[in-house]
Amino acid sequence: MISDLAPRFLTWDEVDPARHPFDGGSASRVVRSLGSARHVPCRPDITVTDPAMDGWIRMNAWSSEVAEPWADAVSHELVERYGRWALGWRWSVGEADFDAGPVGNWCCLRHSITLPEETLERVVAALCEWRGWLESLAAWFEAYPLDLATVADQRVLWELAARNLIQHVVDRTGCDSGWYSHCDQVLTWFLSRWGVAPDLAQEMVKQAIGGRFASWTAPDTVLVGDVAEQLALSLSPDDGRPPSAEAVPDHLSRWLDVRESVPWEEAPEHGLRSPAAGSRDGAAEDIRAFDGSVDPARADGLLTALELMRSDAARGAPLDFALLRGWQQHVLGLPQRPPFRTLPAFAKGGRERYGIGPGTRERLDACLAASQVRAGSPLPLTARAARAYLDVCFFHPFDDGNARSAFLTLLFVLAREGIEPNGVRLLRQVSFKADDPQDALALARYIGIHLAEA
Structure with missing residues (x-):
């Protein structure tokens, strides 16, 4: 099975019914409108109990070459329509398409795919059953x-x-x-x-x-x-x-205090004349090497966001949460722009907690706005880029992918002034603490090192 279709990897954010609307009454119409619904395979008339095992071989070949690609296509289309939560429609009980699921209306490819209309009815029933299970879990949680x-x-x-x-x-x-x-x-x-x-x-x-x-x-x-x-x-x-509450302090509040005390003016000047592009695209190379080794789809999404970020910088777009949302949609591969988180967030294995309040998003926007050059207070570019990066890290605006969002933010601050680094390895392989002013200056120095390479 393809790992990106496996429902056992779904997170609560991806399946939470409160985040993903669903109308069960229209599910039958939606399923029948899918492109895959026009090409439903029919199960072949094969006897699998013959002594020579020829029936088993031919049925297995049909399952892997015909049935599984069709079911995968259905899953992809349902995800495009509803979101990743819909992957669970095939998660049947026991040893089937995916092991260990809660769905009873779908069994496995060789038993659930019969005549086209019967098969589509099973898809609808399985999708609605899976959604009902998620809604029952949400009710238990509440x-x-x-x-x-x-x-x-x-x-x-x-x-x-x-x-x-x-x-x-x-x-x-x-x-x-x-x-x-x-x-x-x-x-x-x-x-x-x-x-x-x-x-x-x-x-x-x-x-x-x-x-x-x-x-x-x-x-x-x-x-x-x-x-x-x-x-x-x-x-x-x-x-x-x-x-x-004291044992798990609010590290966003700590960061906001530290942010005001860091001697940003001590950050190194980059010494470049704008515009200045490196001899190679260090950001794209790092994404292909690091993120691509984790998941090619993750790398593709981040590369798409990188190009969008550069376009936004070229047109002089203001840096705020709304801009970040547009990049993050591609970073996470979502059908729509993700919202600002609604609950406290945790990072570093739970050692850092970032609080949430009525004005948290507005405070982030104000901090990000300070990344531009201001008359009378021209902080070095390395300081402004480092500060914006850490703002995103510790405001932690999204439920997932905040490190990648912070990385794009740092590159945006540089790109807005026509500068692209030769490399980024120091910017993505080091963790920074919310309550340490020296960490903030260290990040500014790392940025300076990479800009010197350009």
Whole structure:
């Protein structure tokens, strides 16, 4: 199976029904309007029980050469229409197209693809069933509104929520093959919904379960209780006391304080005459090498955003969140521009938390506006580019991809003045702390080093 179609990698932001509208009443019409709906394959009349195994061979060939490409095409079209959450329509129970899912209306390619009209009806039913499952999970999550700042008073509620969610997945999947992977995912979604950083939530769930769930085996009450208890305890620091608001400070507030104290005027001058382009496209080369090794689609999206950013710089567009949204749509491969986050955000394995308030977006816009040259306060370009980069990092405006957004922002500040660096390796391989003024100046120096190469 193609990894970018695998629903087990979906995040809560990608599947949250509140973020992705869906009208079940029009699903049948939408599915039948897809290009793939005009080319539904018919299952061949092959007997797979003959002793020579010829039937199995021919059926497997049809599945891989005809059925799977068609089903993949349906998935791509549904994602274009609804968003990535729609990938789950094929996530059937047990060993099927994708292992360990909650969908019963779709089985697998060789059994679910029959006559064209019957097949399309199954697609619609499976899509609506998957959406119904997501909506039921969202309702369960909302039934346990948890606050990390007051977890000391809510540990019992955390445990109860985890117990119920595990049982919910057990009932839905029947504990068939690989059911525990979706259980991991649902618990991670739950923690993400209430403000735990997704990577930290995934690690917490992994540690709590500890590999003790198994295929075709329902966990007993004691095991479920222990996993729920461990998950709740993992929200507490090592001394056994639940974390308070003071234990997880607001690093956005810390950054805003540090931002005013950094001696930006000490940042190095770049010494270049505008415009000045490097002898090679260092940004594009780094994206192809680094991001391309992670995921070619990720690299393609970032390269598209890079070209859009350069066009925006050439036309003198103002730097604000609205501009960032346009780039981020391509960075994340979304059907529409992503909104500003609505919950506290976490980074660096949960060690940094960035708060959110009524004026957070407006404050970001004001900070980004200061990246332009101002009469009477001409800070070095390296300082203005570094400061804008860190503004995006610590305001953390998006639910995902903020480091890439910050990288594009830094390049925009340079490009707006006609300057492109030869290389960017120091700008993407070092992590910067929100509460350390020296980190800010170090970033400005790194920018200066790369500009000197130009």
